[in-house]
Amino acid sequence: MTARSVAQPANAHRRPVDRAALAGRALEAFAAWILAVLWVSPLLYALWAAFHPTAYAVTFDLAAPLTLENFRAAWDAAPFARYFLNTFVLVTMILAAQFVLCTLAAFAFARTRFLGSDLLFALVLVQLMVMPDILMVENYRTMRELGLVDTTLAIGLPYMASAFGIFLLRQAFKQVPRELEEAATVEGCGTWRLLTRVYVPLARPTYLAYGLTSVSYHWNNFLWPLVITNTVETRPLTVGLSIFAAVDQGIDWSIISAATLMSSGPLLIAFLLFQRQFMQSFMRAGIR
Amino acid sequence: MPRLRPATRTTLVAWLLLSPALVLLALFTHYPAIATVWRSFHSTPRGARPAVFVGLENYEAMVADPIFWTSLANTGIYAAATVPLSMALALAMALLVNAAIPGRGLARLAFFTPTVLPMIAVANLWLFFFTPGYGLIDRATSALFGWGPTNWIGDPQTALGAMIAIAIWKEAGFFMIFYLAALQAIPPTLYDAARVEGASRWTTFRRVTLPLLGPTSLFILVNAVINGFRLVDHIIVMTRGGPDNATQLLLTYIYEVGFRFWDTATASALTVVLLVMLGLLALIQFAALERRTHYR
Numbered sequence: 001m002t003a004r005s006v007a008q009p010a011n012a013h014r015r016p017v018d019r020a021a022l023a024g025r026a027l028e029a030f031a032a033w034i035l036a037v038l039w040v041s042p043l044l045y046a047l048w049a050a051f052h053p054t055a056y057a058v059t060f061d062l063a064a065p066l067t068l069e070n071f072r073a074a075w076d077a078a079p080f081a082r083y084f085l086n087t088f089v090l091v092t093m094i095l096a097a098q099f100v101l102c103t104l105a106a107f108a109f110a111r112t113r114f115l116g117s118d119l120l121f122a123l124v125l126v127q128l129m130v131m132p133d134i135l136m137v138e139n140y141r142t143m144r145e146l147g148l149v150d151t152t153l154a155i156g157l158p159y160m161a162s163a164f165g166i167f168l169l170r171q172a173f174k175q176v177p178r179e180l181e182e183a184a185t186v187e188g189c190g191t192w193r194l195l196t197r198v199y200v201p202l203a204r205p206t207y208l209a210y211g212l213t214s215v216s217y218h219w220n221n222f223l224w225p226l227v228i229t230n231t232v233e234t235r236p237l238t239v240g241l242s243i244f245a246a247v248d249q250g251i252d253w254s255i256i257s258a259a260t261l262m263s264s265g266p267l268l269i270a271f272l273l274f275q276r277q278f279m280q281s282f283m284r285a286g287i288r
Numbered sequence: 289m290p291r292l293r294p295a296t297r298t299t300l301v302a303w304l305l306l307s308p309a310l311v312l313l314a315l316f317t318h319y320p321a322i323a324t325v326w327r328s329f330h331s332t333p334r335g336a337r338p339a340v341f342v343g344l345e346n347y348e349a350m351v352a353d354p355i356f357w358t359s360l361a362n363t364g365i366y367a368a369a370t371v372p373l374s375m376a377l378a379l380a381m382a383l384l385v386n387a388a389i390p391g392r393g394l395a396r397l398a399f400f401t402p403t404v405l406p407m408i409a410v411a412n413l414w415l416f417f418f419t420p421g422y423g424l425i426d427r428a429t430s431a432l433f434g435w436g437p438t439n440w441i442g443d444p445q446t447a448l449g450a451m452i453a454i455a456i457w458k459e460a461g462f463f464m465i466f467y468l469a470a471l472q473a474i475p476p477t478l479y480d481a482a483r484v485e486g487a488s489r490w491t492t493f494r495r496v497t498l499p500l501l502g503p504t505s506l507f508i509l510v511n512a513v514i515n516g517f518r519l520v521d522h523i524i525v526m527t528r529g530g531p532d533n534a535t536q537l538l539l540t541y542i543y544e545v546g547f548r549f550w551d552t553a554t555a556s557a558l559t560v561v562l563l564v565m566l567g568l569l570a571l572i573q574f575a576a577l578e579r580r581t582h583y584r
Contacts, residue, residue, distance in 0.1 A: 031384060032389055033395065035395070039401065042457075045416070102309065107305055109306075117302070123318065126318065127317045129566045129569065130563065131514075134539065134563070135316070137552055138559075157312065161312035163313070220404075220408070223520065223524065245525070260412050263406065264405050267404050267405075271401070272397075279465050
């Protein structure tokens with residue numbers, strides 16, 4: 001069907017014009033477009049409301065004047081600068097820890113069969129099903145006993161040893177040819193140099209894929225940060241935004257839209273700039 | 289230092305490499321899962337009163353609690369609606385943007401955008417869409433069908449449906465890319481063969497495309513079901529489980545009982561129910577994978 005139409009356009013020209021097929025294709029394009037507009041409509045609305053005066057939030061007039069006033073009002077109404085900093089620190093900390101911990105663990109699983117390796121790997125995979133947010137009641141208790149409630153570390157800690165990351169990197173490391181490893185060993189590479197000079201560089205696309213999924217996940221994560229934080233100094237953007245919108249009780253859609261765009265802005269812009277890498281990364285991360 | 293046998297050395301190095309990750313996993317996944325079960329048989333410690341063993345009391349109270357049953361039923365409805373609808377839409381989207389239509393790059397982008405937007409941010413936007421009277425959805429329904437204002441998220445009849453719609457909107461584009469990857473991996477020769485046989489487009493889809501998407505569908509299914517249990521951010525900010533618990537799911541109820549009422553014993557019993565459901569899901573997935581390997 002689709003592959004045929006792409007592969008052999010010449011053939012299609014020679015055949016008499018098949019009106020039904022042509023109409024079908026036009027219908028498909030139309031359906032795709034309707035669906036696409038439907039899908040971005042919340043974002044389009046946010047763009048409209050955020051860049052126009054409040055008076056135009058619910059009336060759509062192409063002649064409406066543009067303004068940045070809503071962004072200024074939102075910025076002044078809540079400590080967004082602090083929230084940005086918190087989220088940035090959080091996401092960086094989690095990513096760095098995940099890269100180190102998952103690399104070490106994945107290396108052990110990929111390269112060696114040792115006593116208990118199958119059982120341990122199964123125990124790691126449990127986290128794919130039972131994610132930390134499901135166990136929030138008990139994890140909150142643990143954090144309280146560790147004296148970590150309301151710290152950035154407490155938001156990140158349950159996610160640092162990521163089963164998903166270990167799984168992905170193990171797959172990538174398994175693809176490294178044994179000959180390369182043998183050659184490196186002959187040259188006198190120890191285990192550490194083998195890991196940092198051979199395995200890690202060869203798995204670079206997997207690191208990119210995992211990094212992008214991890215950053216988007218933790219930039220957007222809400223429930224666990226909501227539970228474990230209670231001051232401006234630790235709250236990430238998502239929690240800050242929810243408090244901001246709850247206080248305003250949906251009175252001023254323009255300012256809420258501006259705040260919404262602001263807090264998803266960096267990730268959204270990164271996504272628009274590197275959309276191919278993003279989609280390929282999510283795809284790569286999903287195929288096990 | 290005595291020289292170790294190579295096998296012993298390998299095992300030691302492996303354990304050393306694994307230990308940081310394993311410690312954290314044990315601390316925040318394995319231990320809390322077991323502790324939750326333990327805690328569910330004890331009372332909630334309050335002030336100077338420590339927790340005492342109460343046997344099945346928490347479970348008896350849970351079974352007698354109508355909100356528990358409402359949340360369980362809602363979780364079932366939520367998953368049963370979100371999973372198949374988002375998967376079907378994902379497949380439709382993938383087929384549409386895999387075809388040679390004009391502007392398919394933009395369409396693909398549009399479908400995928402909800403994946404990178406925070407659920408909390410989009411909840412605010414959807415709140416506006418669902419506003420009775422001047423919200424975009426009411427304006428559309430009044431223009432198209434002449435309906436009056438509907439309080440979509442304030443009415444127990446429609447609130448859960450509204451939450452499901454948002455979840456589908458969020459998920460479909462994410463699942464689309466897996467279908468897209470699978471579609472692009474199908475060898476074109478198969479379609480050539482189908483064409484030579486004179487198969488119609490529908491037959492080709494049903495007999496060639498669909499069976500080859502089986503493993504991808506299983507993968508998406510498992511992820512969709514897990515998300516069906518835990519995609520609750522928008523519910524917590526938009527309805528807080530209301531009105532009248534119409535959008536109360538198991539996880540939102542755990543949050544409410546655990547962190548609004550601070551009744552950790554009951555929250556633990558509720559969490560055990562969720563853990564059992566996830567365990568069953570793991571078993572089903574395992575069985576499905578087993579069967580697939582037997583076929584090969």
